[in-house]
Amino acid sequence: MPPQPLGQVKALTFDVFGTVVDWRGSLIRAGEALGRALGVTVDWARFADDWRAGYGPAMDRVRRGELPWTRLDALHRMILDDLLVRYNLTFLDEASRVHLNTIWHRLDPWPDSIPGLTRLRSRYIVATLSNGNVALLVHMAKHAGLPWDCILSAELARHYKPNPEVYLKAAELLDLRPEEILMVAAHNGDLAAARSVGFRTAFVARPLEHGPGQSTDLAPDADVDLAATDFLDLADQLL
Amino acid sequence: MPPQPLGQVKALTFDVFGTVVDWRGSLIRAGEALGRALGVTVDWARFADDWRAGYGPAMDRVRRGELPWTRLDALHRMILDDLLVRYNLTFLDEASRVHLNTIWHRLDPWPDSIPGLTRLRSRYIVATLSNGNVALLVHMAKHAGLPWDCILSAELARHYKPNPEVYLKAAELLDLRPEEILMVAAHNGDLAAARSVGFRTAFVARPLEHGPGQSTDLAPDADVDLAATDFLDLADQLL
Numbered sequence: 001m002p003p004q005p006l007g008q009v010k011a012l013t014f015d016v017f018g019t020v021v022d023w024r025g026s027l028i029r030a031g032e033a034l035g036r037a038l039g040v041t042v043d044w045a046r047f048a049d050d051w052r053a054g055y056g057p058a059m060d061r062v063r064r065g066e067l068p069w070t071r072l073d074a075l076h077r078m079i080l081d082d083l084l085v086r087y088n089l090t091f092l093d094e095a096s097r098v099h100l101n102t103i104w105h106r107l108d109p110w111p112d113s114i115p116g117l118t119r120l121r122s123r124y125i126v127a128t129l130s131n132g133n134v135a136l137l138v139h140m141a142k143h144a145g146l147p148w149d150c151i152l153s154a155e156l157a158r159h160y161k162p163n164p165e166v167y168l169k170a171a172e173l174l175d176l177r178p179e180e181i182l183m184v185a186a187h188n189g190d191l192a193a194a195r196s197v198g199f200r201t202a203f204v205a206r207p208l209e210h211g212p213g214q215s216t217d218l219a220p221d222a223d224v225d226l227a228a229t230d231f232l233d234l235a236d237q238l239l
Numbered sequence: 240m241p242p243q244p245l246g247q248v249k250a251l252t253f254d255v256f257g258t259v260v261d262w263r264g265s266l267i268r269a270g271e272a273l274g275r276a277l278g279v280t281v282d283w284a285r286f287a288d289d290w291r292a293g294y295g296p297a298m299d300r301v302r303r304g305e306l307p308w309t310r311l312d313a314l315h316r317m318i319l320d321d322l323l324v325r326y327n328l329t330f331l332d333e334a335s336r337v338h339l340n341t342i343w344h345r346l347d348p349w350p351d352s353i354p355g356l357t358r359l360r361s362r363y364i365v366a367t368l369s370n371g372n373v374a375l376l377v378h379m380a381k382h383a384g385l386p387w388d389c390i391l392s393a394e395l396a397r398h399y400k401p402n403p404e405v406y407l408k409a410a411e412l413l414d415l416r417p418e419e420i421l422m423v424a425a426h427n428g429d430l431a432a433a434r435s436v437g438f439r440t441a442f443v444a445r446p447l448e449h450g451p452g453q454s455t456d457l458a459p460d461a462d463v464d465l466a467a468t469d470f471l472d473l474a475d476q477l478l
Contacts, residue, residue, distance in 0.1 A: 073414070125377055135414035138364055138389045150377045151389050155412065173394065175312070175374035 006182065006225060006238070009200055011174050012120060013129035013152060015161075015185035016137065018209040020117075020128075020146065021107035024048050025208075030103040034096070042087055045211065050086070054079035059131065059160040069158045071133035077101050104132070105139035109146060110206070116231020117147050123239055127152045129170050129183065131160050150174070162193030171199075184234065188221045195223065202226040204234060245421065245464060245477070248439055250413050251359060252368035252391060254400075254424035255376065257448040259356075259367075259385065260346035263287050264447075269342040273335070281326055284450065289325070293318035298370065298399040308397040310372035316340050343371070344378035348385060349445070355470020356386050362478055366391045368409050368422065370399050389413070401432030410438075423473065427460045434462065441465040443473060 017023045024045070031044035058075040061067045080101055084090050092100070120126055127150040128137050137151045150173075154160045157169035171178050178198030185191050186206035195201050203220035205228070210216070220227040228234035256262045263284075270283030297314040300306045319340055323329050331339070356365055366389040367376050376390045389412075393399045396408035410417050417437030424430050425445035434440050442459035444467070449455070459466040467473035 071414070125381070127377075133414065134389065134412040138366075138413070142364070142388060149381060149390075150373065156395060173373040174377070175310070175372070 006200055008180055009124065009182045009238075010176055010180045011125035011127060012182045012184055012202075012238075013127050013167075013170055013194075013199075014117075015183070015187060015190050016128050016130035016132055016140070017107075018206055019184065019186040019204060020113045021109050021140065021144065022209070023052065023104070023107050024211060026107040027051065027103055029108075030106070031100075034100065038092075038096070040089065042089070047083065047087060049210070050083055051076070051079055054082070062160060063163065071136075071155055072131055073101065073104070073133055073136055076104055102139070105136050106143045107140060109144050110230070112230040112232045114145060114147065116235050119235040119239060120231070121147055121149065124182075125149045125174065127170070127174070129161075129166065130154065162189055164193065164197045167194050167197045167199055171197075182225070182238075187217050188224075191224055192221065200225045202228060202234060204228045204230060245439055247419055248363065248421045248477075249415055249419045250364035250366060251421045251423055251441075251477075252366050252406075252409055252433075252438075253356075254422070254426060254429050255367050255369035255371055255379070256346075257445055258423065258425040258443060259352045260348050260379065260383065261448070262291065262343070262346050263450060265346040266290065266342055268347075269345070270339075273339065277331075277335070279328065281328070286322065286326060288449070289322055290315070290318055293321070301399060302402065310375075310394055311370055312340065312343070312372055312375055315343055341378070344375050345382045346379060348383050349469070351469040351471045353384060353386065355474050358474040358478060359470070360386055360388065363421075364388045364413065366409070366413070368400075368405065369393065401428055403432065403436045406433050406436045406438055410436075421464070421477075426456050427463075430463055431460065439464045441467060441473060443467050443469060 014020055027048035028044045031042060031047055035042050058079055062070055084092060117126055126148060128148055129152045130137055131154045133155045134151055134153045137153055141148055152170045154166045157165040159165040171181055179200060182200040182202050183191055183194035184202045184204060186204050186209060191201040191203060201224045203224045207214055207218055226237060228237060253259055266287035267283045270286055274281050297318055301309055323331055359365055365387060367387055368391045369376055370393045372394045373390055373392045376392055380387055391409045393405045396404040398404040410420060418439060421439040421441055422430055422433035423441045423443060425443050425448060430440040430442060440463045442463045446453055446457055465476060467476060
Protein backbone atom coordinates (compact mmCIF):
# COMPACT_ATOMS: atom_id res chain seq x y z
CA MET A 1 0.00 0.00 0.00
CA PRO A 2 1.20 3.50 -0.73
CA PRO A 3 1.91 5.87 2.15
CA GLN A 4 -1.19 7.68 3.33
CA PRO A 5 -0.93 10.91 1.34
CA LEU A 6 -1.54 8.84 -1.81
CA GLY A 7 -4.29 6.70 -0.29
CA GLN A 8 -7.01 9.00 -1.59
CA VAL A 9 -5.72 9.00 -5.19
CA LYS A 10 -8.40 7.76 -7.61
CA ALA A 11 -6.98 8.72 -11.02
CA LEU A 12 -3.56 8.93 -12.60
CA THR A 13 -3.03 11.52 -15.35
CA PHE A 14 -0.03 10.99 -17.60
CA ASP A 15 2.14 13.30 -19.56
CA VAL A 16 2.59 11.52 -22.90
CA PHE A 17 5.49 12.85 -25.04
CA GLY A 18 8.64 11.50 -23.40
CA THR A 19 6.84 9.97 -20.42
CA VAL A 20 4.74 7.32 -22.21
CA VAL A 21 6.20 7.37 -25.72
CA ASP A 22 9.73 7.75 -27.08
CA TRP A 23 9.12 10.66 -29.46
CA ARG A 24 12.79 11.14 -30.37
CA GLY A 25 13.59 7.52 -31.22
CA SER A 26 10.30 7.18 -33.09
CA LEU A 27 10.89 10.34 -35.14
CA ILE A 28 14.41 9.21 -36.03
CA ARG A 29 13.23 5.75 -37.15
CA ALA A 30 10.31 7.14 -39.17
CA GLY A 31 12.50 9.87 -40.69
CA GLU A 32 15.14 7.39 -41.74
CA ALA A 33 12.49 5.20 -43.38
CA LEU A 34 11.09 8.19 -45.26
CA GLY A 35 14.61 9.30 -46.25
CA ARG A 36 15.38 5.87 -47.72
CA ALA A 37 12.08 5.87 -49.62
CA LEU A 38 12.78 9.33 -51.05
CA GLY A 39 16.53 8.84 -51.52
CA VAL A 40 17.52 11.78 -49.32
CA THR A 41 20.11 11.92 -46.53
CA VAL A 42 19.19 13.89 -43.42
CA ASP A 43 20.53 13.94 -39.85
CA TRP A 44 17.19 12.79 -38.44
CA ALA A 45 18.37 12.98 -34.82
CA ARG A 46 19.13 16.67 -35.29
CA PHE A 47 15.89 17.08 -37.25
CA ALA A 48 13.92 15.51 -34.37
CA ASP A 49 15.65 17.73 -31.81
CA ASP A 50 15.05 20.85 -33.90
CA TRP A 51 11.39 19.95 -34.37
CA ARG A 52 10.91 19.47 -30.64
CA ALA A 53 12.86 22.69 -29.96
CA GLY A 54 10.20 24.61 -31.88
CA TYR A 55 7.44 23.28 -29.62
CA GLY A 56 7.91 25.59 -26.62
CA PRO A 57 8.19 28.80 -28.68
CA ALA A 58 5.11 27.82 -30.74
CA MET A 59 3.03 27.28 -27.59
CA ASP A 60 4.34 30.59 -26.26
CA ARG A 61 2.84 32.33 -29.30
CA VAL A 62 -0.55 30.87 -28.32
CA ARG A 63 -0.02 31.83 -24.66
CA ARG A 64 0.80 35.42 -25.62
CA GLY A 65 -2.24 35.61 -27.87
CA GLU A 66 -0.18 36.09 -31.05
CA LEU A 67 -1.98 33.00 -32.32
CA PRO A 68 -5.57 32.10 -31.42
CA TRP A 69 -6.04 28.68 -29.83
CA THR A 70 -4.21 26.31 -32.20
CA ARG A 71 -4.08 22.54 -31.77
CA LEU A 72 -0.71 20.85 -31.52
CA ASP A 73 -1.00 19.17 -34.94
CA ALA A 74 -1.14 22.62 -36.52
CA LEU A 75 1.78 23.92 -34.44
CA HIS A 76 3.82 20.85 -35.43
CA ARG A 77 3.03 21.57 -39.07
CA MET A 78 4.09 25.22 -38.84
CA ILE A 79 7.41 24.18 -37.29
CA LEU A 80 7.84 21.41 -39.86
CA ASP A 81 7.33 23.73 -42.81
CA ASP A 82 10.06 26.01 -41.45
CA LEU A 83 12.38 23.07 -40.84
CA LEU A 84 11.95 21.81 -44.40
CA VAL A 85 13.39 25.11 -45.61
CA ARG A 86 16.35 24.87 -43.23
CA TYR A 87 17.02 21.25 -44.25
CA ASN A 88 16.63 21.91 -48.03
CA LEU A 89 13.62 19.61 -48.19
CA THR A 90 11.09 22.01 -49.69
CA PHE A 91 10.62 19.60 -52.63
CA LEU A 92 8.59 17.34 -50.33
CA ASP A 93 5.00 17.23 -51.55
CA GLU A 94 1.89 17.64 -49.41
CA ALA A 95 1.43 13.89 -48.91
CA SER A 96 4.99 13.55 -47.59
CA ARG A 97 4.48 16.55 -45.28
CA VAL A 98 1.28 15.05 -43.89
CA HIS A 99 3.07 11.73 -43.46
CA LEU A 100 5.89 13.44 -41.56
CA ASN A 101 3.57 15.52 -39.40
CA THR A 102 1.50 12.51 -38.37
CA ILE A 103 4.58 10.62 -37.16
CA TRP A 104 3.53 12.27 -33.89
CA HIS A 105 0.35 10.14 -34.08
CA ARG A 106 2.40 6.95 -34.43
CA LEU A 107 5.03 7.28 -31.70
CA ASP A 108 6.15 4.08 -30.01
CA PRO A 109 5.76 3.59 -26.25
CA TRP A 110 8.68 2.83 -23.95
CA PRO A 111 8.79 -0.96 -23.34
CA ASP A 112 7.32 -0.70 -19.82
CA SER A 113 4.48 1.71 -20.73
CA ILE A 114 1.77 -0.75 -21.80
CA PRO A 115 2.39 -3.43 -19.15
CA GLY A 116 2.66 -0.74 -16.48
CA LEU A 117 -0.53 1.06 -17.57
CA THR A 118 -2.38 -2.25 -17.78
CA ARG A 119 -1.50 -3.02 -14.16
CA LEU A 120 -2.24 0.50 -12.92
CA ARG A 121 -5.60 0.50 -14.69
CA SER A 122 -6.79 -2.35 -12.49
CA ARG A 123 -7.04 0.03 -9.53
CA TYR A 124 -7.01 3.57 -10.94
CA ILE A 125 -8.55 5.59 -13.72
CA VAL A 126 -5.67 6.11 -16.16
CA ALA A 127 -5.93 9.13 -18.46
CA THR A 128 -3.66 11.13 -20.70
CA LEU A 129 -3.02 14.75 -19.77
CA SER A 130 -1.01 15.95 -22.71
CA ASN A 131 -0.47 19.00 -24.86
CA GLY A 132 -1.23 16.73 -27.80
CA ASN A 133 -4.67 17.34 -29.27
CA VAL A 134 -7.44 14.80 -28.77
CA ALA A 135 -7.28 13.33 -32.30
CA LEU A 136 -3.50 12.92 -32.07
CA LEU A 137 -3.82 11.10 -28.73
CA VAL A 138 -6.65 8.86 -29.98
CA HIS A 139 -4.66 7.89 -33.07
CA MET A 140 -1.56 7.24 -30.96
CA ALA A 141 -3.51 5.05 -28.52
CA LYS A 142 -4.93 2.97 -31.37
CA HIS A 143 -1.54 2.70 -33.09
CA ALA A 144 0.33 1.70 -29.97
CA GLY A 145 -2.40 -0.13 -28.03
CA LEU A 146 -2.29 2.22 -25.03
CA PRO A 147 -5.11 1.22 -22.65
CA TRP A 148 -6.41 4.65 -21.59
CA ASP A 149 -9.69 4.99 -19.74
CA CYS A 150 -10.01 8.57 -20.94
CA ILE A 151 -8.24 10.96 -23.31
CA LEU A 152 -7.68 14.32 -21.60
CA SER A 153 -5.83 17.05 -23.44
CA ALA A 154 -4.79 20.66 -23.23
CA GLU A 155 -7.20 21.07 -26.15
CA LEU A 156 -10.15 20.64 -23.76
CA ALA A 157 -8.96 23.63 -21.71
CA ARG A 158 -7.72 25.55 -24.76
CA HIS A 159 -4.56 26.27 -22.78
CA TYR A 160 -1.20 24.51 -22.92
CA LYS A 161 0.60 22.93 -19.96
CA PRO A 162 2.07 24.08 -17.68
CA ASN A 163 -0.76 26.65 -17.49
CA PRO A 164 -2.95 25.76 -14.48
CA GLU A 165 -6.18 25.70 -16.52
CA VAL A 166 -5.15 22.38 -18.06
CA TYR A 167 -4.85 20.54 -14.74
CA LEU A 168 -7.97 22.18 -13.32
CA LYS A 169 -10.00 21.19 -16.40
CA ALA A 170 -8.86 17.57 -15.96
CA ALA A 171 -9.99 17.58 -12.31
CA GLU A 172 -13.33 19.13 -13.30
CA LEU A 173 -13.98 16.54 -16.01
CA LEU A 174 -12.96 13.61 -13.79
CA ASP A 175 -15.13 15.17 -11.02
CA LEU A 176 -12.27 14.73 -8.57
CA ARG A 177 -10.54 17.04 -6.15
CA PRO A 178 -6.96 17.83 -7.26
CA GLU A 179 -5.51 15.81 -4.37
CA GLU A 180 -7.35 12.74 -5.69
CA ILE A 181 -5.28 12.87 -8.90
CA LEU A 182 -1.66 11.80 -9.32
CA MET A 183 0.13 13.51 -12.21
CA VAL A 184 2.78 11.23 -13.71
CA ALA A 185 5.53 12.80 -15.80
CA ALA A 186 9.21 12.60 -16.67
CA HIS A 187 9.39 16.40 -16.42
CA ASN A 188 9.77 18.29 -13.16
CA GLY A 189 8.21 21.42 -14.64
CA ASP A 190 4.98 19.62 -15.50
CA LEU A 191 4.87 18.12 -11.99
CA ALA A 192 5.54 21.48 -10.32
CA ALA A 193 2.64 23.04 -12.21
CA ALA A 194 0.32 20.16 -11.29
CA ARG A 195 1.43 20.39 -7.65
CA SER A 196 0.73 24.13 -7.58
CA VAL A 197 -2.99 23.43 -8.12
CA GLY A 198 -3.06 20.58 -5.60
CA PHE A 199 -2.33 17.42 -7.59
CA ARG A 200 -0.15 14.66 -6.20
CA THR A 201 2.93 14.04 -8.32
CA ALA A 202 5.00 11.07 -9.47
CA PHE A 203 8.28 11.44 -11.35
CA VAL A 204 9.22 8.65 -13.77
CA ALA A 205 12.79 8.81 -15.02
CA ARG A 206 13.22 8.81 -18.79
CA PRO A 207 16.96 9.55 -19.02
CA LEU A 208 17.11 8.77 -22.76
CA GLU A 209 14.16 10.93 -23.85
CA HIS A 210 16.54 13.51 -25.35
CA GLY A 211 19.15 10.96 -26.43
CA PRO A 212 22.43 9.85 -24.87
CA GLY A 213 23.53 13.36 -23.85
CA GLN A 214 20.44 14.30 -21.85
CA SER A 215 21.17 16.78 -19.07
CA THR A 216 17.70 17.73 -17.82
CA ASP A 217 15.13 15.87 -15.72
CA LEU A 218 17.59 13.15 -14.78
CA ALA A 219 16.35 13.19 -11.18
CA PRO A 220 13.12 14.22 -9.45
CA ASP A 221 12.74 17.48 -7.57
CA ALA A 222 12.68 17.04 -3.81
CA ASP A 223 8.96 17.73 -3.45
CA VAL A 224 7.47 14.99 -5.63
CA ASP A 225 5.29 12.51 -3.76
CA LEU A 226 6.81 9.53 -5.47
CA ALA A 227 9.67 8.69 -7.84
CA ALA A 228 9.84 5.62 -10.05
CA THR A 229 12.34 4.17 -12.49
CA ASP A 230 9.61 3.16 -14.95
CA PHE A 231 5.87 2.33 -15.09
CA LEU A 232 6.38 -1.16 -13.66
CA ASP A 233 8.16 0.31 -10.66
CA LEU A 234 5.31 2.85 -10.39
CA ALA A 235 2.80 -0.03 -10.37
CA ASP A 236 4.85 -1.87 -7.73
CA GLN A 237 4.73 1.22 -5.52
CA LEU A 238 1.04 2.00 -6.02
CA LEU A 239 -0.63 -1.44 -6.13
CA MET B 240 -17.95 -3.25 -47.78
CA PRO B 241 -20.53 -0.59 -46.93
CA PRO B 242 -22.18 1.34 -49.76
CA GLN B 243 -20.14 4.34 -50.87
CA PRO B 244 -21.72 7.10 -48.79
CA LEU B 245 -20.28 5.38 -45.70
CA GLY B 246 -16.90 4.61 -47.26
CA GLN B 247 -15.38 7.78 -45.88
CA VAL B 248 -16.51 7.17 -42.30
CA LYS B 249 -13.54 7.07 -39.88
CA ALA B 250 -15.23 7.28 -36.48
CA LEU B 251 -18.42 6.00 -34.89
CA THR B 252 -19.95 8.09 -32.09
CA PHE B 253 -22.46 6.32 -29.87
CA ASP B 254 -25.38 7.48 -27.87
CA VAL B 255 -25.05 5.60 -24.59
CA PHE B 256 -28.24 5.56 -22.44
CA GLY B 257 -30.56 3.09 -24.13
CA THR B 258 -28.31 2.50 -27.14
CA VAL B 259 -25.29 0.90 -25.40
CA VAL B 260 -26.63 0.26 -21.90
CA ASP B 261 -30.00 -0.88 -20.55
CA TRP B 262 -30.62 1.97 -18.10
CA ARG B 263 -34.15 0.87 -17.20
CA GLY B 264 -33.39 -2.76 -16.44
CA SER B 265 -30.24 -1.77 -14.55
CA LEU B 266 -32.08 0.81 -12.43
CA ILE B 267 -34.82 -1.70 -11.59
CA ARG B 268 -32.32 -4.39 -10.56
CA ALA B 269 -30.23 -1.98 -8.47
CA GLY B 270 -33.33 -0.40 -6.91
CA GLU B 271 -34.71 -3.79 -5.93
CA ALA B 272 -31.40 -4.74 -4.32
CA LEU B 273 -31.34 -1.48 -2.37
CA GLY B 274 -34.98 -1.94 -1.38
CA ARG B 275 -34.27 -5.41 0.00
CA ALA B 276 -31.25 -4.10 1.92
CA LEU B 277 -33.31 -1.27 3.44
CA GLY B 278 -36.51 -3.27 3.86
CA VAL B 279 -38.65 -0.93 1.74
CA THR B 280 -41.07 -1.81 -1.06
CA VAL B 281 -41.07 0.45 -4.11
CA ASP B 282 -42.32 0.02 -7.68
CA TRP B 283 -38.82 0.38 -9.12
CA ALA B 284 -39.99 0.15 -12.73
CA ARG B 285 -42.18 3.19 -12.17
CA PHE B 286 -39.40 4.86 -10.19
CA ALA B 287 -36.97 4.29 -13.09
CA ASP B 288 -39.47 5.67 -15.61
CA ASP B 289 -40.19 8.71 -13.45
CA TRP B 290 -36.48 9.38 -12.98
CA ARG B 291 -35.87 9.23 -16.73
CA ALA B 292 -38.96 11.38 -17.33
CA GLY B 293 -37.31 14.18 -15.34
CA TYR B 294 -34.27 14.15 -17.62
CA GLY B 295 -35.65 16.13 -20.56
CA PRO B 296 -37.21 18.90 -18.44
CA ALA B 297 -34.00 19.21 -16.38
CA MET B 298 -31.90 19.66 -19.53
CA ASP B 299 -34.46 22.17 -20.80
CA ARG B 300 -33.79 24.30 -17.71
CA VAL B 301 -30.11 24.38 -18.70
CA ARG B 302 -31.00 25.13 -22.34
CA ARG B 303 -33.23 28.03 -21.31
CA GLY B 304 -30.52 29.41 -19.04
CA GLU B 305 -32.59 28.93 -15.86
CA LEU B 306 -29.67 26.83 -14.64
CA PRO B 307 -26.03 27.50 -15.54
CA TRP B 308 -24.21 24.60 -17.22
CA THR B 309 -24.88 21.63 -14.91
CA ARG B 310 -23.45 18.16 -15.42
CA LEU B 311 -25.84 15.24 -15.72
CA ASP B 312 -24.85 13.74 -12.35
CA ALA B 313 -26.15 16.90 -10.69
CA LEU B 314 -29.36 16.94 -12.75
CA HIS B 315 -29.95 13.29 -11.85
CA ARG B 316 -29.50 14.16 -8.18
CA MET B 317 -31.97 17.07 -8.35
CA ILE B 318 -34.58 14.81 -9.95
CA LEU B 319 -33.83 12.03 -7.43
CA ASP B 320 -34.29 14.29 -4.42
CA ASP B 321 -37.73 15.29 -5.74
CA LEU B 322 -38.64 11.66 -6.43
CA LEU B 323 -37.71 10.61 -2.90
CA VAL B 324 -40.37 13.00 -1.63
CA ARG B 325 -43.00 11.61 -4.01
CA TYR B 326 -42.12 8.01 -3.09
CA ASN B 327 -42.02 8.68 0.70
CA LEU B 328 -38.32 7.83 0.82
CA THR B 329 -37.00 11.01 2.39
CA PHE B 330 -35.57 8.95 5.27
CA LEU B 331 -32.79 7.78 2.92
CA ASP B 332 -29.45 9.11 4.15
CA GLU B 333 -26.81 10.82 2.06
CA ALA B 334 -24.85 7.60 1.47
CA SER B 335 -27.95 5.87 0.11
CA ARG B 336 -28.74 8.86 -2.11
CA VAL B 337 -25.20 8.84 -3.53
CA HIS B 338 -25.47 5.08 -4.04
CA LEU B 339 -28.77 5.53 -5.91
CA ASN B 340 -27.51 8.43 -8.01
CA THR B 341 -24.39 6.57 -9.10
CA ILE B 342 -26.42 3.61 -10.37
CA TRP B 343 -26.17 5.63 -13.60
CA HIS B 344 -22.39 4.97 -13.44
CA ARG B 345 -22.95 1.22 -13.18
CA LEU B 346 -25.50 0.51 -15.89
CA ASP B 347 -25.22 -2.82 -17.68
CA PRO B 348 -24.68 -3.03 -21.44
CA TRP B 349 -27.03 -4.86 -23.79
CA PRO B 350 -25.59 -8.34 -24.48
CA ASP B 351 -24.35 -7.40 -27.98
CA SER B 352 -22.76 -4.07 -27.01
CA ILE B 353 -19.27 -5.22 -25.98
CA PRO B 354 -18.74 -7.86 -28.69
CA GLY B 355 -20.10 -5.44 -31.30
CA LEU B 356 -17.93 -2.52 -30.16
CA THR B 357 -14.89 -4.77 -30.01
CA ARG B 358 -15.39 -5.76 -33.66
CA LEU B 359 -16.17 -2.21 -34.81
CA ARG B 360 -13.09 -0.88 -33.01
CA SER B 361 -10.84 -2.93 -35.28
CA ARG B 362 -11.61 -0.58 -38.18
CA TYR B 363 -13.09 2.59 -36.68
CA ILE B 364 -12.51 5.00 -33.84
CA VAL B 365 -15.33 4.23 -31.40
CA ALA B 366 -16.32 7.03 -29.04
CA THR B 367 -19.19 7.87 -26.74
CA LEU B 368 -21.27 10.92 -27.60
CA SER B 369 -23.59 11.12 -24.64
CA ASN B 370 -25.33 13.62 -22.43
CA GLY B 371 -23.67 11.77 -19.54
CA ASN B 372 -20.79 13.72 -18.04
CA VAL B 373 -17.22 12.57 -18.57
CA ALA B 374 -16.74 11.06 -15.09
CA LEU B 375 -20.04 9.15 -15.35
CA LEU B 376 -19.01 7.71 -18.73
CA VAL B 377 -15.50 6.80 -17.51
CA HIS B 378 -16.90 5.01 -14.46
CA MET B 379 -19.46 3.21 -16.61
CA ALA B 380 -16.81 2.08 -19.09
CA LYS B 381 -14.64 0.68 -16.29
CA HIS B 382 -17.61 -0.99 -14.59
CA ALA B 383 -18.93 -2.60 -17.76
CA GLY B 384 -15.69 -3.10 -19.71
CA LEU B 385 -16.78 -0.93 -22.64
CA PRO B 386 -13.80 -0.63 -25.04
CA TRP B 387 -14.03 3.06 -26.01
CA ASP B 388 -11.19 4.79 -27.84
CA CYS B 389 -12.36 8.14 -26.54
CA ILE B 390 -14.93 9.54 -24.12
CA LEU B 391 -16.83 12.40 -25.76
CA SER B 392 -19.63 14.08 -23.86
CA ALA B 393 -22.07 16.95 -23.99
CA GLU B 394 -20.03 18.26 -21.05
CA LEU B 395 -17.17 19.13 -23.44
CA ALA B 396 -19.48 21.41 -25.42
CA ARG B 397 -21.41 22.58 -22.34
CA HIS B 398 -24.59 21.99 -24.30
CA TYR B 399 -26.93 18.99 -24.24
CA LYS B 400 -27.93 16.88 -27.23
CA PRO B 401 -29.75 17.39 -29.50
CA ASN B 402 -28.22 20.89 -29.61
CA PRO B 403 -25.88 21.06 -32.63
CA GLU B 404 -22.89 22.28 -30.56
CA VAL B 405 -22.47 18.79 -29.11
CA TYR B 406 -22.00 17.07 -32.48
CA LEU B 407 -19.84 19.88 -33.84
CA LYS B 408 -17.57 19.75 -30.78
CA ALA B 409 -17.12 16.00 -31.31
CA ALA B 410 -16.11 16.56 -34.95
CA GLU B 411 -13.71 19.32 -33.90
CA LEU B 412 -12.04 17.16 -31.25
CA LEU B 413 -11.77 14.13 -33.56
CA ASP B 414 -10.45 16.50 -36.27
CA LEU B 415 -12.89 14.98 -38.74
CA ARG B 416 -15.42 16.44 -41.13
CA PRO B 417 -19.01 15.66 -40.02
CA GLU B 418 -19.51 13.30 -42.96
CA GLU B 419 -16.58 11.22 -41.70
CA ILE B 420 -18.50 10.41 -38.51
CA LEU B 421 -21.34 7.93 -38.12
CA MET B 422 -23.68 8.69 -35.21
CA VAL B 423 -25.13 5.48 -33.78
CA ALA B 424 -28.28 5.74 -31.66
CA ALA B 425 -31.55 4.02 -30.82
CA HIS B 426 -33.28 7.41 -30.98
CA ASN B 427 -34.42 9.05 -34.20
CA GLY B 428 -34.28 12.52 -32.64
CA ASP B 429 -30.59 12.18 -31.81
CA LEU B 430 -29.88 10.95 -35.35
CA ALA B 431 -31.88 13.77 -36.93
CA ALA B 432 -29.87 16.35 -34.99
CA ALA B 433 -26.58 14.69 -35.97
CA ARG B 434 -27.70 14.54 -39.61
CA SER B 435 -28.59 18.23 -39.59
CA VAL B 436 -24.92 19.11 -39.04
CA GLY B 437 -23.70 16.60 -41.62
CA PHE B 438 -23.05 13.38 -39.71
CA ARG B 439 -23.92 10.01 -41.19
CA THR B 440 -26.46 8.11 -39.10
CA ALA B 441 -27.11 4.52 -38.02
CA PHE B 442 -30.26 3.46 -36.16
CA VAL B 443 -29.94 0.49 -33.83
CA ALA B 444 -33.27 -0.87 -32.58
CA ARG B 445 -33.65 -1.14 -28.81
CA PRO B 446 -37.36 -1.99 -28.60
CA LEU B 447 -37.17 -2.87 -24.88
CA GLU B 448 -35.36 0.28 -23.72
CA HIS B 449 -38.57 1.61 -22.18
CA GLY B 450 -39.91 -1.79 -21.17
CA PRO B 451 -42.44 -4.11 -22.79
CA GLY B 452 -44.91 -1.34 -23.70
CA GLN B 453 -42.48 0.83 -25.67
CA SER B 454 -44.18 2.86 -28.39
CA THR B 455 -41.39 5.18 -29.61
CA ASP B 456 -38.31 4.59 -31.73
CA LEU B 457 -39.43 1.12 -32.76
CA ALA B 458 -38.32 1.75 -36.34
CA PRO B 459 -35.82 4.06 -38.04
CA ASP B 460 -36.81 7.24 -39.82
CA ALA B 461 -36.62 6.96 -43.59
CA ASP B 462 -33.51 9.12 -43.92
CA VAL B 463 -31.00 7.18 -41.80
CA ASP B 464 -28.00 5.86 -43.72
CA LEU B 465 -28.16 2.48 -42.07
CA ALA B 466 -30.41 0.48 -39.74
CA ALA B 467 -29.30 -2.46 -37.62
CA THR B 468 -30.97 -4.87 -35.24
CA ASP B 469 -28.04 -4.71 -32.79
CA PHE B 470 -24.30 -3.93 -32.64
CA LEU B 471 -23.33 -7.29 -34.15
CA ASP B 472 -25.58 -6.60 -37.13
CA LEU B 473 -24.02 -3.12 -37.31
CA ALA B 474 -20.56 -4.70 -37.40
CA ASP B 475 -21.68 -7.15 -40.09
CA GLN B 476 -22.86 -4.24 -42.21
CA LEU B 477 -19.80 -2.02 -41.68
CA LEU B 478 -16.87 -4.46 -41.64
